[in-house]
Amino acid sequence: MPDTTSKTDLSADSSAIPRQALSISNLAFCWDKTQPPLRYPDITLHAGEHLFLRGPSGSGKSTLLSLLGGLILPDTGKLSLLGTDLARLSGGQRDRFRADHMGVIFQQFNLVPYLTTLDNVMLPCRLSPKRRARALPTPENEAESLLTALDIPQSHWHRRVTGLSVGQQQRVAAARALTGGPELILADEPTSALDSDNRDRFIELLLGLAEKKQSSVIFVSHDQSLAERFNHQIALTALDTLERAQ
Numbered sequence: 001m002p003d004t005t006s007k008t009d010l011s012a013d014s015s016a017i018p019r020q021a022l023s024i025s026n027l028a029f030c031w032d033k034t035q036p037p038l039r040y041p042d043i044t045l046h047a048g049e050h051l052f053l054r055g056p057s058g059s060g061k062s063t064l065l066s067l068l069g070g071l072i073l074p075d076t077g078k079l080s081l082l083g084t085d086l087a088r089l090s091g092g093q094r095d096r097f098r099a100d101h102m103g104v105i106f107q108q109f110n111l112v113p114y115l116t117t118l119d120n121v122m123l124p125c126r127l128s129p130k131r132r133a134r135a136l137p138t139p140e141n142e143a144e145s146l147l148t149a150l151d152i153p154q155s156h157w158h159r160r161v162t163g164l165s166v167g168q169q170q171r172v173a174a175a176r177a178l179t180g181g182p183e184l185i186l187a188d189e190p191t192s193a194l195d196s197d198n199r200d201r202f203i204e205l206l207l208g209l210a211e212k213k214q215s216s217v218i219f220v221s222h223d224q225s226l227a228e229r230f231n232h233q234i235a236l237t238a239l240d241t242l243e244r245a246q
């Protein structure tokens, strides 16, 4: 049985910039009170660090992202993001916190089909004045820079996003997550629809841009071959417990 009680400090160098992005301890959550809870190991992640989270289907990866996103609250344990205990915030405050500080990339991208590519990327800046203030020099200029860096042809910027290929839409979703420099990026299987070349390129671009913005990335995938690109990795087991892989 893995040890889920000891503290795992995932910071590469505790003497440098220890602005804490994420800290969880004794975290457990139960969807069905008749079943044993999903338990998570203690994790500390500092600003700009990235974490690869893997594990078999049903091991609790998406549930952890929902906890980190404040969509659900832990049954036990503590979860602190950027020094804020999410359980102390009201539902509305958690929504605001998410809009201000998190970028999310889902398997299905969740782009708004009737908006243009540029408007999709700028959406977080419409929803959050904090993100808007950090999108420099302007939200539009930043969106254009991100789309250029992520290889989205300029000819598509002012057209509906649905005209893009799957791989391009995935990169637009990444641009949207990065806009306004959120401190945390949550990515749930964002490369599942890509071939291996596009997948590798996508991860390289995502991590490169996140590093520039000092965003921490929590990246969920079944694909163990991707793990080496990340600072840290955690493996979840199918048995409602997790163990540190490295």
Ligand SMILES: Nc1ncnc2c1ncn2[C@@H]1O[C@H](COP(=O)(O)OP(=O)(O)OP(=O)(O)O)[C@@H](O)[C@H]1O
Residues within 6 Å of the ligand: 031, 032, 038, 055, 056, 057, 058, 059, 060, 061, 062, 063, 064
């Ligand atoms: N909304 C929900 N309601 C009830 N049970 C849920 C819900 N979401 C997840 N679960 C249960 O919680 C457990 C963990 O599910 P979760 O989706 O977090 O795993 P996962 O590792 O992300 O799986 P996958 O790789 O298949 O996406 C599973 O037993 C699942 O049935």
